[in-house]
Each structure stands twice: as structure tokens, then as C-alpha cells.
Amino acid sequence: MSELLIGYDVECVNEGKTKGINVDFLKKMKMIHEELNAPCTLFCRGQTIESNMEGFQEIRKNSLFDIQQHTYSHVLFKTILRKTENGVEYVRGGSLEQIYEEVEKTNRILKGYLDVDCIGITGPYTYYRGLQDRPDILEILHELGIRFMRTYGRNAEDSFPVSMDIHPFWYDIQGFSDVLEFPITGWKGEYFEGFTDYVKSNIDYIAGRNLSYSYLHHDFSYVLSPVKDPELHHIREIIIYAQKKGVEILSYKESYIRRLKEKEKKRCL
16 A cells, blocks of 8 residues: 655744744644544654653654654754755765764653654755765664664755655665665655645555655744745645545654564565
């Protein structure tokens, strides 16, 4: 069966221009997912959890919501070229020491305040080919308990979207056979005119083909995108659309566990 994996990058803190956004987003998102009985994964910055502890503790009460991490302060794993209004910006990735500290600290926050044993992560900004060329980073993440990730979110032009023909894969060649990559396919950034129809077209593409659609959504998208969606109608609409199309909606953790069991079963045959 085809699957829709809804993953939220939850990274706003309650100060400056993002003050209150995270609090409002969690409440509205929670209401929609509970109403429609739709699982999802929240990839959270450690700083964001610290700034809205009560909100995340409330989310934690319902097993529909899988909570994983997005580093502590959004330090990149790899260097990227980012398009800006003034051209292209060169953004350096963090050192191995920084990456370790960022992930380890957020693991402690998740365990200490939410009793979550973190096994999943989204790499800030995402990267071309994920971490296929960085076994040194994979080694650090594996040591810290990470077993699935969303780091492949850019194409060969260091831009978006990644082709829908790129599918989840294991990091076997790099020596981490229990680590799974969920490429973020079809992602074009924040809301734009026709955005909901665009996402529906991606759901149409996977429906009936036994494919996976890894969908990324930021907590600030509904108010800071060029097209606003204050009541998160887009989220409600794509969930209902996927359900009508017979596409299974899973958290990333659920998909990972299912795929790992299938892999181990094949190994035993």
C-alpha cells in the first residue's frame, strides 16, 4: 500500500517575529490530526521544545504524534548554496563536534522532558543525496541512536524539488544497514497559489503504486508564506484527500519499524 508520511519541521521559538507561532501551530495541528485520526511526526528543534514545554507535553499524550528531532539550534550537517533575494548564499555545515553536541543535547531534552527515546532526525535545510557521501556524520548519528532520517531534500542543482522517483533507501553501502533515509520528494518550499493542488498531484502519483511520499511542512508556513493559511485548511484537505485515495498515513517511525521488519524477514529467508 502507498503511504503518506507527514513530517513537521517544528523550529519556531517564542520570541521575535516567531513569537506565539509555535504555540498556535501545535494547537491547530493537534486538533486536525486528532479529528481525522491521522498520525504524523514532529521533527523538533531542542530550543523550540524548551520555549514551549507545555505544548509539547500535551502533544506527547497522544500516540498519533511521533516526536523526533531537528538538532538543537538548526546547525547544518553539510554545506549548501541557498537562493536569496540578492542571489546565492553559501551556508557552511557544522563541524563534527558541533553536530554531535547539537544532536546529543536535543536527545537529552527529549528524554528528560518528554520521555522520548529519539531515533529520527531531519537535517536542517536538507542536502543533495542526503548523507550518502558522509559516513563520518552517519557514524556520529548512529552512535547517538539515530536510525531514520530526512536529509535528502535537494536536487543536483542544490534546489527543490527532489524527484518523486527517489525512494527511501538504507545506508548499507556506508556500513549502517539499520539506518534508513526518507528522501523529501516533491517539496517546493512554502505555500504558493495552487500549493494544495500541487500536493494532491503528488498523492495521485503514489496512489496505487506502493510508493512513499515524504511530505515536509514547517510550523511557520501557515503564517509566514506568501499565501497565508491561518486555520491550516491545507493540512486538513491533503489528509482527507489521501484517505479518500486509499493512501495510508503513517508516522515516520511506524514506516521505519515496518520496513526494518521486512528487511530482517528477507534476510532470514
